[in-house]
Amino acid sequence: MNDKLLEIENLSVHFHTPEGVARAVNGISFHLAAGETVGLVGESGCGKSVTSLSILGLIPSPPGRIESGKIMFSRQNLLDLDLESLRKIRGRQISMIFQEPMTSLNPVLPIGRQVAEPLMIHQGLSKAEAFEKAAKWLDYVKIPAAAKRLNDYPHQLSGGMRQRVMIAMAMVCSPKLLIADEPTTALDVTIQAQILSLMNRLKDELAMSLLLITHDLGVVAQMAARVIVMYAGQVVEEASVTEVFDRPFHPYTRGLLKSIPQAGGRFKSRVKRLSEIPGTVPPLTDIIVGCKFAERCPHAFDLCRERQPDLWRIQEEHRARCWLKEHPECRRDIV
Amino acid sequence: MSDFPLLNIVDLVKHFPLGGGIMAKPKSWVKAVDGVSFAVSRGESFGLVGESGCGKTTLGRLILRLIEPTGGRIEFDGQNIGALNATEMMPLRRRMQIIFQDPYSSLDPRMKIDAIVTEPLRAIQSLTRSQRQTAAAELLEKVGLRKADLNKYPHEFSGGQRQRIGIARSLCVRPELIVADEPVSALDVSIQAQVINLLDDLKEEFNLSYVFISHDLSVVEHICDRIAVMYLGTVVELATTEDFCISARHPYTRALLLAVPLPDPHRKTEPFSIEGDVPSPIDPPTGCAFHPRCPCRFDRCSQQKPPLTEAADGHFVACWLNKGRGLENGE
Numbered sequence: 001m002n003d004k005l006l007e008i009e010n011l012s013v014h015f016h017t018p019e020g021v022a023r024a025v026n027g028i029s030f031h032l033a034a035g036e037t038v039g040l041v042g043e044s045g046c047g048k049s050v051t052s053l054s055i056l057g058l059i060p061s062p063p064g065r066i067e068s069g070k071i072m073f074s075r076q077n078l079l080d081l082d083l084e085s086l087r088k089i090r091g092r093q094i095s096m097i098f099q100e101p102m103t104s105l106n107p108v109l110p111i112g113r114q115v116a117e118p119l120m121i122h123q124g125l126s127k128a129e130a131f132e133k134a135a136k137w138l139d140y141v142k143i144p145a146a147a148k149r150l151n152d153y154p155h156q157l158s159g160g161m162r163q164r165v166m167i168a169m170a171m172v173c174s175p176k177l178l179i180a181d182e183p184t185t186a187l188d189v190t191i192q193a194q195i196l197s198l199m200n201r202l203k204d205e206l207a208m209s210l211l212l213i214t215h216d217l218g219v220v221a222q223m224a225a226r227v228i229v230m231y232a233g234q235v236v237e238e239a240s241v242t243e244v245f246d247r248p249f250h251p252y253t254r255g256l257l258k259s260i261p262q263a264g265g266r267f268k269s270r271v272k273r274l275s276e277i278p279g280t281v282p283p284l285t286d287i288i289v290g291c292k293f294a295e296r297c298p299h300a301f302d303l304c305r306e307r308q309p310d311l312w313r314i315q316e317e318h319r320a321r322c323w324l325k326e327h328p329e330c331r332r333d334i335v
Numbered sequence: 336m337s338d339f340p341l342l343n344i345v346d347l348v349k350h351f352p353l354g355g356g357i358m359a360k361p362k363s364w365v366k367a368v369d370g371v372s373f374a375v376s377r378g379e380s381f382g383l384v385g386e387s388g389c390g391k392t393t394l395g396r397l398i399l400r401l402i403e404p405t406g407g408r409i410e411f412d413g414q415n416i417g418a419l420n421a422t423e424m425m426p427l428r429r430r431m432q433i434i435f436q437d438p439y440s441s442l443d444p445r446m447k448i449d450a451i452v453t454e455p456l457r458a459i460q461s462l463t464r465s466q467r468q469t470a471a472a473e474l475l476e477k478v479g480l481r482k483a484d485l486n487k488y489p490h491e492f493s494g495g496q497r498q499r500i501g502i503a504r505s506l507c508v509r510p511e512l513i514v515a516d517e518p519v520s521a522l523d524v525s526i527q528a529q530v531i532n533l534l535d536d537l538k539e540e541f542n543l544s545y546v547f548i549s550h551d552l553s554v555v556e557h558i559c560d561r562i563a564v565m566y567l568g569t570v571v572e573l574a575t576t577e578d579f580c581i582s583a584r585h586p587y588t589r590a591l592l593l594a595v596p597l598p599d600p601h602r603k604t605e606p607f608s609i610e611g612d613v614p615s616p617i618d619p620p621t622g623c624a625f626h627p628r629c630p631c632r633f634d635r636c637s638q639q640k641p642p643l644t645e646a647a648d649g650h651f652v653a654c655w656l657n658k659g660r661g662l663e664n665g666e
Contacts (some may be wrong), residue, residue, distance in 0.1 A: 043523035044494075158612045159387075188386035189548065190609055193594035215524060218596035241600040259528035260598055261557035274557065275534055277525035280493045 005209050006032040006055070006071075006177055013050050013059060013071030016283075022284040024050040024235035027069070029311075032177070037203065037210040039224030039241070041217065041256075045281055047233040048213045052179050055211075056094060057086050073177070092122040095170035099182035101162035105154040111138070111165045112150025117173060122173050137168040141198060160191035167198065167228070174206050181213045196223060217260055221245060226317075229253050232282060232292040235311060239318035247319035251297045291323065301330045339413035340374040341440040341512055341544050342398065347371045349393055353617060358651075366616050367393040369568035370407070372643075374472035377511070380538065380545040382559030384552055386592070386613055391548045395514045398546060399431055400424065411512070429459045432505035436517035438497035442489040448475070448500055449485040455508045474503040477540075478533060495526035502533065506541065515548045519554060531558060552595055556580060561649075564588050567616055567624040570643055573651040584652045587625045623655065631656055 013025040025047040033036050040048045053059050055071055055078065071078040073094065078086065098104040106114060114128035115137055125133065131150060138146035141164040155160055163183065170178060180199065184192040196219065203210050212223055220227055220241065227244040229237040229252065237250040248254045255277040279296040282288060291297070294304040303323050312325040324331050348370055354362030368390045375381040385390045396402045398409060400416055409416050411427055419427070432455070435441035442451055451475060453467040462470070472482040478499040489497060498518060505513055515534065519527040531554065537543060555562055556576055563573040564587065572585040583589050590609040611628045612649050614620055620627050626636040635655050643653040 020430065043525060047515040160612055188613070189552070189594040190386065190590055191612065192556055193596075194610075216596070221598045221600040222596040245598065245600050257598065259525050261528075261531065263555040273535065274528040276528040277533055278529075280495060280526065281523075302572070 003034045004031045005034045005036075005074065006211070007070075007072040008051070008055075009070040009072070009133050011051065011054065011071065012067040013047075013054050014065055014067050016065065017063055017285075020285040023233050024064075024245050024284055025054070027070060028230070028233070028235050030228050030235060030238060031164075032211055034209055035174070035207050036226065037212060037224045039220035039227045040213045040230065041209060041215065041220055042230035043215055043281060045232075045284060046230040048230050050183055051230075052096070052181050052211065052213050055314060056090055056096060057081075057083075061182070064148060084163065090123070091118045091170075091175070093172045093175050093276065094177045095173070095175040097170050097178065097180045097183045099158060099185050101166050101186065102154075104166060105162055107154055110151045110153055111157070115169050118169065118173050120152065132301070133172065133300045134168070137172050138165070141165075141168045141171075141202075142194075143168075159187055163187060163191075163195055164198070166200070167195070171202060171206070175208060177209045177211065179211045179213070182215070183212075184219065185214070192219075199223075213217065217256065225286075229256075232288075234292060234321060235319075236293065236322070237320045238311070239315070239320075243315065243318050247318075249314050249318070249323075249325070250293075250322050251299050252293050253320075255296075290320070299324060299330060299332050301327070339410070340376045341412060342375040342381075342546070343408075343410040343413075344374070344398070345372050345408040345410070347394070347397060347409065348405045349390075349397055349402065350405045350527050360580075363617050366619060367567050368397060368404075369619075371565075371568075371570050372407075373563055373570065373573060375512070375544055375546060377544055378538075378542055379561065380547055380559040382555035382587075383546060383548045383564040383565060384550065384555050384562060385552060385565035388567075388613055388616060389565040390616070392516055394565070395433070395516045395546060395548050399428075399433055401433075420643070425459065429455075429508045430510050431512040431514070432508065432510040434498075434501050434505050434513060434515040434518045437521055438494050438501055439521075441501055442497055445488050446488075447485065448487055448489070451489070451500060452485075452503050452507055455504060459508055459646070470507060471503070474507055477537070478503045479529075493526075495522055495529060498522060498530055499533065502537070504531075506537065509541065510543070512544045512546065514548070516548045517550070520549065520551065520605065527554070542546055552591060564591065567614065567619050569624065569653065570651075571625065571653045573643070575649060578647070578650045582647075582650075584646055584650070584657055585625075585654050586629050586631050586656070590630075591626075 009029050010027050011025055014023040014028050015024055028051060042048045054066055066079060111132050112131055115134035119125045119130040119133055135147045135150055138149060143149055143161060143164055184195050187195060214220060224241050227239060227241050228235055231252050237253045244253060248257055258275040259277060261274060277296055282292065282295065288309055290305040291309050294300040309321050309323045311319045311321045314320050314325060347368055349368040350364040350366050352361030353365055371394060383394060385391050397404050404417065416427060435480060449471055452471040456462055456467050456470060471485060475482060475484055480496060480499055519530050538545065547555060547559055559576055561575050562579045563570045566587050572588045583592055609628050622637040622639055623641050626632045641653045641655045643651045646652045646657050
């Protein structure tokens with residue numbers, strides 16, 4: 001795949017706080033092909049949201065600062081653009097959906113106005129045209145009686161409906177890339193299923209790329225073609241979704257996969273005990289010399305605590321940041 | 336050991352008034368819990384699942400009498416706790432405790448861990464300060480923290496550690512029943528597994544019974560022996576975990592089970608979704624509350640409310656499709 005729509009190279013984002021420098025994102029690189037869905041997975045504080053915010057230049061600065069790296073989108077480095085040019089890309093070519101539909105919609109504007117706004121700004125439509133198109137979009141994302149709902153305010157809608165409005169807003173200009181940051185985390189399962197299938201449908205119909213940020217491995221397995229696992233501001237593993245779930249290499253990925261309780265009746269044997277990853281994520285302000293996961297890793301040996309492993313190639317299109325790649329003899333058998 | 340179940344709930348109702356004022360009558364009622372009955376025996380983990388607004392949290396608080404029911408009865412170890420006054424409640428409060436969802440707001444930021452964990456002891460038993468300290472230190476070690484942590488404040492701990500502190504606090508009076516209200520939903524996956532295992536271990540060690548409230552089916556299935564599914568204030572299905580997984584009968588339960596995305600990329604089935612949103616509990620639909628969203632509804636569903644009836648041994652369903660014991664579903 002050569003048509004890389006988005007390519008992030010060696011991106012580092014640090015936050016300068018009174019408690020020290022928080023290294024939220026530390027030299028991460030990945031790409032996204034046109035039409036591809038990539039899942040960015042990790043636990044709170046791993047830097048996945050900061051990564052997504054820096055793509056659209058939404059990192060609050062200060063305290064945040066992009067220390068290094070490039071974010072190439074359609075052969076343009078987004079980090080070099082001034083605010084004016086960036087605004088032309090936001091909402092038109094790259095859109096974003098946030099986790100909390102309650103706080104990301106404007107509570108004092110009717111939803112029709114909020115959906116129509118990008119059309120008026122980016123496509124220069126008149127108010128009437130924009131509202132007509134907005135109604136069409138609200139209908140498209142399955143808001144019942146959409147035309148009558150244009151003047152409703154966000155508080156009159158349920159959580160699932162608000163997230164549909166967010167999606168309509170993000171999609172009206174048919175962007176090439178949609179960044180969805182935990183789009184269904186705040187929703188109930190039945191509503192989550194509705195929103196996920198809506199996103200899948202829209203993505204196919206509009207041939208759009210999707211960067212899906214989530215901590216839910218179930219959602220990733222169902223939605224993404226490729227998965228990037230982040231830990232403490234770094235990419236620790238990257239592979240196709242089947243590789244990650246069938247042959248995870250990094251002990252962190254393995255640990256994560258083993259620690260989810262199996263759902264849904266289709267698993268008759270109840271595992272009595274969940275396997276757990278001991279300890280907690282190190283604070284971002286800590287300076288860690290070796291592998292950032294070594295503290296919690298069951299395989300860790302001396303080298304892990306002394307030197308940082310690289311993101312090595314395990315297989316075609318499968319990379320992992322772990323010394324076990326170089327020293328497979330150190331892998332311990334863990335039941 | 337007595338013959339009574341540890342907890343027995345009979346036709347419990349809680350309606351919250353909406354609108355109105357000091358003198359005015361309320362305009363309408365939110366039917367948060369609308370006629371729920373079940374029993375929890377000693378040593379059992381009982382799961383309550385449902386989506387937001389189904390009344391599971393209200394039910395949890397009613398059980399501990401943190402709020403007063405509008406109707407119905409709660410029996411704890413054979414005693415009707417609704418009839419007791421505050422002083423009579425005290426000895427029972429020692430036997431039932433709660434773990435809250437949000438480990439950030441459920442610990443007083445200005446109290447040291449020592450004070451937080453021993454507060455229930457101070458309220459209930461006449462122990463000396465040093466006895467309380469010893470008890471707290473022992474408990475902290477039980478939940479995987481260190482004795483030295485007693486002198487710290489909540490902000491010095493991560494979410495998972497705070498939840499451990501909340502668990503230690505609920506355990507310090509050696510309760511028999513713990514209502515755990517979404518105890519792991521605020522935690523990351525790897526931490527969630529740690530806390531679930533801890534709850535499992537403690538249950539064995541202290542011979543606890545849990546009422547485990549969660550929206551996460553996989554967590555409930557892992558921990559609980561029996562599961563009740565709630566929808567708009569009523570229980571629509573109640574079964575053992577095994578029956579629940581293998582032969583769920585209520586269309587809502589089935590929809591819930593199918594809606595969970597599986598962590599298995601080889602089963603890339605479009606997650607099955609039921610249409611629509613949960614209706615408002617202020618003005619629930621007539622008949623079966625689920626009928627507007629139900630793929631199998633027929634005339635009767637919108638007219639009459641189906642009762643919770645036993646479909647198979649210990650497997651209760653509230654659905655008109657279910658013809659009762661020994662008969663399979665109509666459709």
